[in-house]
Amino acid sequence: MHRVRDLTVQGSNYGAMSPEAKQSIATELDGLKQSLLSLANTTYLGRTVFAGNSDAGVAFQPDYSFTGTAGSTVERRIGPDTTVRVDADGAAAFGTGASSVFALIDDIANDLRTGVSTTPRLAQIDDRMKAIVGEHAEVGGRQTRIDKAKDALAVGANSLEGQRASLEDVDLSKVILDLKTQDVNYQTAIAVTARVLQPTLMDFLR
Template identity: 55%
Template sequence: MISRVTHQTVQKSTLANLQMNLDRMSRLQAQMSGGKVITRPSDDPGGTAAVLQLRSDKRAAEQHSRNIDNGLGWLGSIDSALTTSLASLRRARDLTVQGANGANSAQAREAIAIELEGIRDAMLSEANTTHLGRSVFAGTSDAGMAFTGPDGTPPYAWTGATSSSVERRITPDTTVRVDVDGAAAYGQGAESVFALIDSIVTGLRTGGDVAPLLNGLDDRMKAMLGELGSVGTRYGQLETAQQANQKTLMDLKSQISGIEDIDLAEVIVELQSQEVAYQAALGATARVLQPSLLDFLR
């Protein structure tokens, strides 16, 4: 049986096809203006889900990058402080050897004592080094400084939090310690390197034998060298993680771009094709549908 095709049927069908063509042109124009294939989730549900997961991974990688940068800052400050302290401690040892010479006059011993006090104060300042307002030798303590001064109660007390450490997460499964136990590096209280230098100063001023105190300086130097070696190892670990994290970020950006970014040349060609098809459809419609003024008024 032959279906009856009316003027109204042709009109509805033609207008529907023209609307579909306009809709495709609109989507292509939106893609060109935004530079994205996916302008709304319904454009590609599977691609949208993949992009959301990739963006979540990218945010995590960016946070790891910030953690690594922060950790490098902490360890860099510690490395500088320990290196400077070791240089000061070597100078203190040389002065102690010089002061142990019994041929020194009282004035010479006093001059050595004054220089040692300056070294003690400089080392104490290094031991209280901070990074972004946090003491790098006091763990999670918020005391503001890792060691009290010579007038503290008790003198040279370590104010850090016992059995605590500052860590930074650099991968989903890896954390790295970015601080150093100040008590392990400098000692604390009467056993600290600061108190040891005070004992040497007292011995020089009272005419005592300071040679036996050289062993204490050597022990503190070994402790600092051990902590410095640990810092170097962790710094290298962070640098390796930084390189790997940068590659991960680049890969994630590339994957996101591959899913949601448009192929500009392809979209331009397709849009031009749709425009040609639309103009042709308009021309054909004008020939098929030629309403009179009376039809328009109805």
């Protein structure tokens, strides 16, 4: 979007630019729009990131209509009583239909090709950039919550592992040494008992 704005500022000097230069800027804007549209239709595990529970396969159709449902969100549990949203509102970030950022870029490119000043479009670009930054900030806040939950779970897992180890794990070398000691004591006891109970000549005469 910063590049789109730079090109729009450059194209606003339409009086000093040749038709070829304007066409070149318009062509680059077309490419930027396609890249932005591709990003807006990003999917993860078969689901669109920017269209909630939509099963359309894309968040935005070729006519820039939004396939998501207003108010629908994708939530994931990160704690016993805590959930966090893991999708983003594509309509809020990019707009929809004729008021979308994609349509805006088309309008700028068309202005350049038809010799119309692009200066009035700068305020519209700024509005769309603010919307994208706002959604980005919300996603950042959710990411922070997830990171904190992850750290808390890691601490809990380490504590539980320590408790389990203290109950179940054994020091193999210590166990072997204990067994050897017990075996030596047992053998010694047998030897002593055998000597104490040795039969005498009187036992045989009886």
